[in-house]
Amino acid sequence: xxxAYAIAYVRETVNPSPEIAEYMRRIxxxxxxxxxxxxxHDGVREVLEGAWPGGLIVIGFPDMDSARRWYASPExxxxxxxxxxxxxxxxxxxxxxxxxxxxxxxxxxxxxxx
Numbered sequence: 001x002x003x004a005y006a007i008a009y010v011r012e013t014v015n016p017s018p019e020i021a022e023y024m025r026r027i028x029x030x031x032x033x034x035x036x037x038x039x040x041h042d043g044v045r046e047v048l049e050g051a052w053p054g055g056l057i058v059i060g061f062p063d064m065d066s067a068r069r070w071y072a073s074p075e076x077x078x079x080x081x082x083x084x085x086x087x088x089x090x091x092x093x094x095x096x097x098x099x100x101x102x103x104x105x106x107x108x109x110x111x112x113x114x
Contacts, residue, residue: 003096004064006071010042010055011088023082030079034070035062067093 013020031037042055061067070076071093083089107114 001063002098004061004067005039005094005096006036006057006059006061006067007092007094008057009090010057011090012054013087015086017086019082020086023079023086026079026082027076030073030076031059031070033075034066034073036060036066036070064093064095 036059038057039060040056040058042057045052045056059067061070
């Protein structure tokens with residue numbers, strides 16, 4: 001099993017309200033039962049290529065099933081509107097690669113002949 005990640009690109013805060021602080025106070029409690037933990041929470045970043053006008057949040061989980069169950073959990077769904085009413089984000093779940101993975105393993109998945 002590979003680790004999985006909830007990755008959020010923060011586009012903008014559209015309604016700065018106390019709900020954002022309430023969401024931030026409560027999210028940690030929703031992660032505990034699923035092995036989730038913050039890896040990146042909009043810290044210092046250095047743009048090397050392209051533009052990156054927004055923020056970045058990454059939460060790590062032991063596996064994709066844990067990440068899915070966390071997002072769908074009643075505890076998280078209860079606080080989700082606190083965020084969605086105030087902040088515009090793109091959010092994905094992504095599976096990590098196993099230890100020892102090499103980039104050349106993805107050659108077979110390229111959408112063109114090599």
